[in-house]
Amino acid sequence: MKRDLLLFACFLLFIMSAPQFFAGGYLMNVLVFVGINTMLAIALNLLLGYAGQISLGHAGFFGMGAYLSGIMTTTYSLNPWIAMPVAAVVVGCLAGLIGLPILKLKGHYLAMATLGLGIILFIVFNETVDLTGGPSGLSGIPNIEFAGIVFDSDVKNYYLIWGVTLVVMLFSLNLASSRIGRALRAVHDSEVAAQVLGVNARILKVQIFALSAVISSLAGSLYAHTMTFISPASFGFNFSIELLTMVVIGGLGSIYGSFLGAALLTLLPEFLRGANDYDIIIYGALLMVMVMYMPGGLVRGFPDLFRKIFKKKAESGHA
């Protein structure tokens, strides 16, 4: 318990001190995205890593949050502080309604159903031109204002996004270590055994699906108000897969792992920019190596690696 708190405090300090080193640079902007992607990876991890239910449509919920917030604050001139929670509630209710029938599906079938959902949402963003601006996007989304501060610079946005991300993290860490988190992992390992012990697996899966969608929507709203411009391209199938990759690379069922995965996959393309067209090859190779040699993700892979090296040294010391 105390160790968990200490770890979180260290993480908080680490995140909050980052602008001291990167402020003003281009990297600051990328770090804002690391925050948004961390939130999204955590949302998907609650569903995939804990409850064991896959979703290939999370970019859709992210997009819905962004568009609902964007449309309400531009076309209807609402305050972002009203638009964001309204968007989150709408997305949460929709996810709950859709979740009720589709979460009865398992494995590949659930993957297909959520894939379909993501594609439908993408088509809606793209085709309802009057509402979303279609492929050319929606611009002029206002920045968030709080206590007279307009969040319009990278550093300000960094604190805004990471403030929310840290709250989401703490929230998820608490949930994961609670009776609900245990019930989710139980459903993951053996749904029938969990049910026999009194866990209502069906309702629990729908609840976590809705919660996951709400967090994704919140990330979407924040994204819209930070970028002030959104277009359907950011919310397509590719991005759902990227989120899935973040969760798996970081470590299924680990909240800090989701941060590592999101950080790696957001920063890597920036560092590979110099590699021109080869970046995609490096990227793919890295994924393959990761899955083969660190199936538990970064968060478990590194400690294992250290242990292996340490053990080898100890053995050679004996010889």
Added chain:
Amino acid sequence: MLEVSGITQIFGGVTALDSVSFAVHKGDITGVIGPNGAGKTTLFNIITGIYRQTAGTVTLEGNDITGLPPEKLARRAMVRTFQNIELFGGMTVHENVMVGMHTKSRSGLLACSLKMPWSISEERRIREGALQWLAFTGISDLADHAAGGLPFGKGRLLEIARALAVEPRIILMDEPAAGLNSQETLALSLLIKRIRDLGITVVLVEHDMELVMDICDRIVVLNLGRKLAEGTPREIQENPEVISAYLGDDD
């Protein structure tokens, strides 16, 4: 305590169970035996809400529970174990038992996420309560081990500890001695008697005749989907129909 009447199960034209009826008395250890394919596990799956039967009713403590899903049965203090132990492999032994206390705790998604004071004290109660069942089944020393890495015999004990954490009034065990060595089987029979001494009614499907004859107060014999006989272990051992079902007929 538990009454099944006229249970019939037809799987695509094949009659797995044909109008099976019997009653389990409170505080007894009741054994359901029968040759392979007699329908024992199917019957268990129907009673515990995993299959939906073609016809018949199940009553628990006077209430009709026909067709109730397993999670509702847990809240009515009925729990079961599985033949191929169904552990939560990714969790520790202690956590497995803590899941068993799910119905004895009620903090929701929000209270858990916000770590409300009552959910913290509830969590402490779950943590300590689970230890008591680990001690009861004698696996306290394994509390922090991963459940997935347990040897089969210990896994069986864990599954029983986890089921007991539900605080059932009736527990159904599907072949608890399957895969155990003779020493483990002996320990299991003592454990099952101690479970009965807690006032919990026990029903078990079992192949190990020695175990069944030793611990059961009453025995129900199934053969080819029908009830062949019912009675005390002595009555069953002397029943000519049972003997011929097990040893085969000559004519």
